[in-house]
Amino acid sequence: MLSVGFLRTPVNLGSASSSVAIRDELEQSRFLRVSQLVPDDQDIVTVMAGTPVREALGLMRSRRFDQLPVMTTDGRVVGAFTYRSFSANLRNIRPQDDPLGATVDDLVEDLNFVRPADELSATLTFIERDNAVLVGDEDRLLAIVTTADVSRFLWRRTRPYVLLESIELAVRDLMHTSCSAEELRSAVAAALKLEEGGQDVGLEDLTLSELLTVLLNGNSFGRFFRLRFGNNRQLVSTTLAPVREIRNKVFHFRGDLSEQEIQCLHDVSVWLRRKVLIRGGGR
Amino acid sequence: MKPLAEYQQALLDRLTDPARPRAGVVASVAGGGVRRVIESYLDDVSSNGALTLVVCPTRGLVEQWADRLKARERTAVTVLDSTEAAFRLLEGSPEQTGQVLLTTYHRAIHGPGSLALSELNFELIVHDHPLRDIPERVYSLNSRARYLIALVDQQSMGFWSDWPLLANIASEDIARELGHPILVDVQYRSSVEERMLRNEIIRLLQEYASRRELPLALSSDSRPALHASLMNLAAAGSDLDGAQNKGGADVSDLSQRAWTLLDRIENSPDPDPRLHALDSVLDRQLADGARCFVLASRIDDTRYIADHLANTGRAPRGVLTVAIPAAERRSILESLEPGQSVVASYGVCELLDVWPPNSVVISWPSPGNLRLRGVLATIDEASGVRFFQLKESKSLPHEGAS
Numbered sequence: 001m002l003s004v005g006f007l008r009t010p011v012n013l014g015s016a017s018s019s020v021a022i023r024d025e026l027e028q029s030r031f032l033r034v035s036q037l038v039p040d041d042q043d044i045v046t047v048m049a050g051t052p053v054r055e056a057l058g059l060m061r062s063r064r065f066d067q068l069p070v071m072t073t074d075g076r077v078v079g080a081f082t083y084r085s086f087s088a089n090l091r092n093i094r095p096q097d098d099p100l101g102a103t104v105d106d107l108v109e110d111l112n113f114v115r116p117a118d119e120l121s122a123t124l125t126f127i128e129r130d131n132a133v134l135v136g137d138e139d140r141l142l143a144i145v146t147t148a149d150v151s152r153f154l155w156r157r158t159r160p161y162v163l164l165e166s167i168e169l170a171v172r173d174l175m176h177t178s179c180s181a182e183e184l185r186s187a188v189a190a191a192l193k194l195e196e197g198g199q200d201v202g203l204e205d206l207t208l209s210e211l212l213t214v215l216l217n218g219n220s221f222g223r224f225f226r227l228r229f230g231n232n233r234q235l236v237s238t239t240l241a242p243v244r245e246i247r248n249k250v251f252h253f254r255g256d257l258s259e260q261e262i263q264c265l266h267d268v269s270v271w272l273r274r275k276v277l278i279r280g281g282g283r
Numbered sequence: 284m285k286p287l288a289e290y291q292q293a294l295l296d297r298l299t300d301p302a303r304p305r306a307g308v309v310a311s312v313a314g315g316g317v318r319r320v321i322e323s324y325l326d327d328v329s330s331n332g333a334l335t336l337v338v339c340p341t342r343g344l345v346e347q348w349a350d351r352l353k354a355r356e357r358t359a360v361t362v363l364d365s366t367e368a369a370f371r372l373l374e375g376s377p378e379q380t381g382q383v384l385l386t387t388y389h390r391a392i393h394g395p396g397s398l399a400l401s402e403l404n405f406e407l408i409v410h411d412h413p414l415r416d417i418p419e420r421v422y423s424l425n426s427r428a429r430y431l432i433a434l435v436d437q438q439s440m441g442f443w444s445d446w447p448l449l450a451n452i453a454s455e456d457i458a459r460e461l462g463h464p465i466l467v468d469v470q471y472r473s474s475v476e477e478r479m480l481r482n483e484i485i486r487l488l489q490e491y492a493s494r495r496e497l498p499l500a501l502s503s504d505s506r507p508a509l510h511a512s513l514m515n516l517a518a519a520g521s522d523l524d525g526a527q528n529k530g531g532a533d534v535s536d537l538s539q540r541a542w543t544l545l546d547r548i549e550n551s552p553d554p555d556p557r558l559h560a561l562d563s564v565l566d567r568q569l570a571d572g573a574r575c576f577v578l579a580s581r582i583d584d585t586r587y588i589a590d591h592l593a594n595t596g597r598a599p600r601g602v603l604t605v606a607i608p609a610a611e612r613r614s615i616l617e618s619l620e621p622g623q624s625v626v627a628s629y630g631v632c633e634l635l636d637v638w639p640p641n642s643v644v645i646s647w648p649s650p651g652n653l654r655l656r657g658v659l660a661t662i663d664e665a666s667g668v669r670f671f672q673l674k675e676s677k678s679l680p681h682e683g684a685s
Contacts, residue, residue, distance in 0.1 A: 033367070035366050035367045035370040035395075036366070036367065038366045038370075038394070038395055039366075039394065040365075040366055040389075040390065040393070040394050040395075040396070041389065041393040041394045042393070042394045042395070043393055043394060043397070044398075115374075116367075116370035116373070116374060117370070117374070142370070142373060142395065142398060143366075143395060218594060229549075230546070230549030230550050231549065231550045231551070231552070232506075232548070232549050232550070232551065234507075234555075234587060234590055234591055234594075235506060235507060235510050235548070235549055235587075236549075237586075237587075237590045238507040238510070238583055238586045238587040238590060239507075239510065239511070239514070241586045241590070242582075242586070258342070263515070266518060267511075267514040267515050267517075267518040268514070270514075270517065270518035270521050271514050271517070271518065271545075274517075274521075274542065
């Protein structure tokens with residue numbers, strides 16, 4: 001049985017094909033690939049050779065594109081029409097001619113072609129230089145990757161860390177302001193069953209899992225933390241439980257987060273931020 | 284696994300009839316077990332080395348298909364769930380035939396996924412509950428399939444009038460099948476305040492959905508589910524991150540109301556009556572040595588229930604959702620002792636081949652209890668499984684219902 005995608009398939013380590021599959025998977029995960037930069041919903045928009053510049057610029061303006069691959073009728077890429085190629089080639093148009101009436105194929109520039117499986121690091125130089133690369137080859141254009149795609153990719157990759165940081169700091173902040181330092185110490189000791197007279201453990205020393213154990217400890221929640229988090233301990237627990245799971249997924253590198261998981265982190269982050277603001281704090 | 288019911292077998296015969304039409308519609312009420320029939324049909328198609336595409340409106344449904352097909356271990360499955368997966372197909376993955384490709388309409392219509400599918404031919408395409416404007420948008424995809432099936436609910440049949448109707452499974456068809464387990468209602472009563480708060484929240488969520496021109500999809504009206512939906516609305520209209528308001532509509536006024544309702548639900552002094560009802564039936568069944576499955580339609584609900592049980596000395600043996608690997612789920616189920624419980628999502632139980640002896644299912648309330656009907660359709664009386672359904676009493680507390 002073969003399974004590709006988000007399903008995990010038990011692997012027989014003795015089988016040669018399985019070893020290859022494992023190696024391929026490791027290869028896939030070890031390096032960032034060009035394919036990871038391509039937006040899920042990218043529909044390639046191209047223009048045919050012979051298209052007037054006026055029309056191409058109109059299309060670029062309306063779709064907010066900076067470049068358009070230019071194609072022949074048999075599907076070959078002849079180059080890319082970009083704002084840069086347009087301005088660079090203006091000098092080749094005679095003064096008496098209307099530049100907007102010229103055809104795009106006279107004003108193209110060459111963008112580098114890369115493969116979906118190429119390493120991202122080797123491709124960034126081309127993207128920095130030309131603002132875009134074409135994915136595929138001259139006969140088969142598969143996608144286009146631009147600087148905006150790189151920014152989006154990096155934001156998508158870093159956003160979970162930013163959200164998790166804001167959540168964890170907000171939980172700590174709210175707990176700190178729920179009671180005195182002495183009460184907090186006793187709450188930590190009780191929830192984590194620390195030995196009496198042992199070293200003081202602050203919230204900053206705890207993992208998220210330990211932090212939530214302290215927060216959601218029945219006695220401490222009722223005495224202190226409900227003032228900041230609301231009376232219903234179970235709702236708080238149910239709301240924060242997925243954060244713990246998502247954090248483990250992020251920090252143990254168990255694949256990209258789904259949109260729902262990102263949305264969950266975002267919602268929890270905003271929910272906590274409001275509680276911090278209500279109590280008059282905030283960073 | 285329960286054998287196919289008569290009406291299901293009739294549908295399978297129709298699907299495998301050499302004289303069948305190229306395209307056909309299967310309409311069914313929830314719980315008709317149509318996907319089971321399609322899975323049997325896919326076994327037949329895939330055994331000939333042909334390629335099938337199943338297209339679903341949501342990723343969740345794709346995951347359910349993947350889970351079920353994987354559990355059957357008869358069909359190789361490829362899930363087209365990322366650009367990388369699409370590029371693997373485009374770059375000539377060697378295993379293009381003899382398998383089932385699963386994807387969402389979004390990926391089938393846009394981006395590299397669409398490009399990858401545009402280069403394949405299919406023996407069969409299954410449209411699983413497509414949205415109404417889908418047929419035209421997948422026209423080119425359909426043109427490359429030998430056979431087409433659309434699985435729709437009965438309300439959507441009109442939009443498929445161009446395709447012959449292969450089956451129309453009604454509640455009566457399901458009810459005619461003998462041997463369904465008996466369903467026992469466990470009633471609970473909510474306070475007036477609880478009902479008012481819940482109605483107010485649902486009205487607000489309806490307003491939000493209507494402003495975004497989307498139907499309100501409320502799979503549960505429990506406290507945690509409503510709390511999560513309110514948080515989502517509150518955050519969408521929050522000044523802290525306006526970019527999250529994907530619909531583009533101004534929802535800041537709704538967001539303010541959501542925050543107010545969040546404060547109310549979080550500070551409600553009333554204990555949750557559903558949990559109380561759950562405790563009473565669970566305690567009785569566990570004391571009798573039953574293996575109890577508490578089923579809920581949302582993961583939020585499973586967490587909420589499990590947290591409650593753990594904090595009242597009835598910690599469940601595990602919380603099972605389709606997100607947990609199948610082997611892990613199986614291991615927890617196999618080690619479930621009499622007098623122990625698990626909290627699970629409905630999807631998990633729809634995949635169960637054999638229920639442990641003396642199993643009791645307790646169903647957490649959800650609007651229409653559609654998912655419960657889905658589970659019921661996969662189990663027969665001979666399995667010995669007993670069903671309890673938590674159900675809100677229509678009478679108010681002072682009216683003295685039991």
